[in-house]
Amino acid sequence: MDCQEFVNLMSGFVDGDLVADQAADWQTHLDHCPDCSQFFQSFQSSRDIIRFLKSKPCPLEISRRLHDLVVRQLSRCKNRSADGTPKSD
Numbered sequence: 135m136d137c138q139e140f141v142n143l144m145s146g147f148v149d150g151d152l153v154a155d156q157a158a159d160w161q162t163h164l165d166h167c168p169d170c171s172q173f174f175q176s177f178q179s180s181r182d183i184i185r186f187l188k189s190k191p192c193p194l195e196i197s198r199r200l201h202d203l204v205v206r207q208l209s210r211c212k213n214r215s216a217d218g219t220p221k222s223d
């Protein structure tokens with residue numbers, strides 16, 4: 135297995151989707167390739183951070199700001215024609 139193949143199969147390995155032979159090859163590459171080992175560690179850290187953020191409710195202030203931003207964006211779109219120029223009534 136080369137590094138490209140390793141990266142391609144990474145999420146499959148983490149999700150348990152690889153067949154046993156593939157998983158063993160993948161694990162062997164991980165054990166012997168420092169670059170991929172380091173890459174896998176940062177991949178795992180990113181997943182942990184995303185999991186952590188998903189478990190937290192969105193703060194009310196951020197919800198309000200997002201809502202205001204969407205409303206402003208939508209009203210701006212309504213006031214423009216399809217080519218992006220302001221509508222002249």
Ligand SMILES: [Zn+2]
Nearest residue numbers: 136137167170
């Ligand atoms: Zn590698």
